[in-house]
Amino acid sequence: MRTIVITGGTDGMGAALAHHYLTAGDRVVAIGRDRAKFETLVAKASATGGGDAGPPVAARAEFLAADLSSVAEARRTVGRLTERHPRIDALVLAASFVRRRRHLTPEGHEASWALFFLSKYLLVTGVAPVLAAAARPVVVNAAVPGARPDAIDFEDPGMATGFTFARSNAQQRRANELLGVLATGLDPDLAYVTWGPARLVRSGFAGEFGTAARLGVTVLGGLLGQRPATAVRPLVRLLDDPAPGRAAYRGGTRRPLAAGPREAEECARLTALVEATL
Numbered sequence: 001m002r003t004i005v006i007t008g009g010t011d012g013m014g015a016a017l018a019h020h021y022l023t024a025g026d027r028v029v030a031i032g033r034d035r036a037k038f039e040t041l042v043a044k045a046s047a048t049g050g051g052d053a054g055p056p057v058a059a060r061a062e063f064l065a066a067d068l069s070s071v072a073e074a075r076r077t078v079g080r081l082t083e084r085h086p087r088i089d090a091l092v093l094a095a096s097f098v099r100r101r102r103h104l105t106p107e108g109h110e111a112s113w114a115l116f117f118l119s120k121y122l123l124v125t126g127v128a129p130v131l132a133a134a135a136r137p138v139v140v141n142a143a144v145p146g147a148r149p150d151a152i153d154f155e156d157p158g159m160a161t162g163f164t165f166a167r168s169n170a171q172q173r174r175a176n177e178l179l180g181v182l183a184t185g186l187d188p189d190l191a192y193v194t195w196g197p198a199r200l201v202r203s204g205f206a207g208e209f210g211t212a213a214r215l216g217v218t219v220l221g222g223l224l225g226q227r228p229a230t231a232v233r234p235l236v237r238l239l240d241d242p243a244p245g246r247a248a249y250r251g252g253t254r255r256p257l258a259a260g261p262r263e264a265e266e267c268a269r270l271t272a273l274v275e276a277t278l
């Protein structure tokens with residue numbers, strides 16, 4: 001039985017993956033804020049059945065409540081994971097809360113940077129020892145690959161000046177690619193995949209969109225969006241047959257890794273920046 005940890009495992013694509021692995025007989029740790037969503041997910045997976053020879057779904061499903069835009073809660077989550085699980089086979093980073101505007105957390109971090117990068121940095125580096133205990137460890141980071149190599153504002157990552165949704169989004173995506181360079185540098189056996197769906201997915205769309213944008217994503221998602229269970233099929237293949245090293249995918253299509261001429265320097269700067277921040 002594998003242990004699969006999924007941030008954002010209570011809704012959208014994270015929940016679709018959680019359902020898949022619970023019905024396949026694996027242990028799933030879902031991280032999110034809403035226990036009621038988790039209980040609905042477990043009830044659905046129990047009704048579907050699966051993993052017939054092993055323990056029942058409810059005995060293999062664990063919920064960790066955490067607001068991952070909080071650095072303190074991300075650290076506590078790492079502590080809980082490493083205490084409870086001597087081996088983690090797969091870590092899926094799919095927690096999402098879209099903010100079109102700059103927002104500071106009570107800890108003073110820009111909220112999107114904290115949720116979409118700082119927490120991921122803490123999780124990937126913090127659970128590295130128990131990931132290394134897996135035969136074929138894999139991290140899938142749902143950060144759409146392909147951001148410009150110069151997208152990180154090293155002087156002002158919280159974007160006190162010049163915040164736009166597009167800049168903030170590109171910055172976290174690039175930082176998550178560099179996180180893969182760091183993680184696979186520390187453990188060459190680790191598979192680290194940055195992944196985005198091939199097209200819009202009819203998910204929970206967690207976030208503060210504003211009325212017009214909310215209407216837009218709901219209508220477009222309803223008309224054109226893929227079902228989460230369909231969107232994650234290529235992810236299941238990547239999680240079930242991981243290849244050591246870095247890779248980038250949109251849906252099931254491999255994309256080139258955006259290397260950039262100064263990647264090693266950028267990684268060192270990013271590490272120094274994060275360690276000074278946290």
Ligand SMILES: NC(=O)c1ccc[n+]([C@@H]2O[C@H](COP(=O)([O-])OP(=O)(O)OC[C@H]3O[C@@H](n4cnc5c(N)ncnc54)[C@H](OP(=O)(O)O)[C@@H]3O)[C@@H](O)[C@H]2O)c1
Binds near residue numbers: 007009096203205
């Ligand atoms: N949907 C798309 O078309 C699309 C397109 C491109 C990329 N993506 C990426 O794919 C991934 C999954 O997206 P999705 O649309 O499937 O997600 P979603 O349905 O909006 O669900 C978001 C998940 O994140 C959790 N979450 C939100 N804020 C959190 C916080 N502060 N701390 C901890 N957990 C939090 C939610 O759990 P609780 O409610 O329990 O807190 C929920 O499980 C994300 O990384 C997203 O950026 C999605």
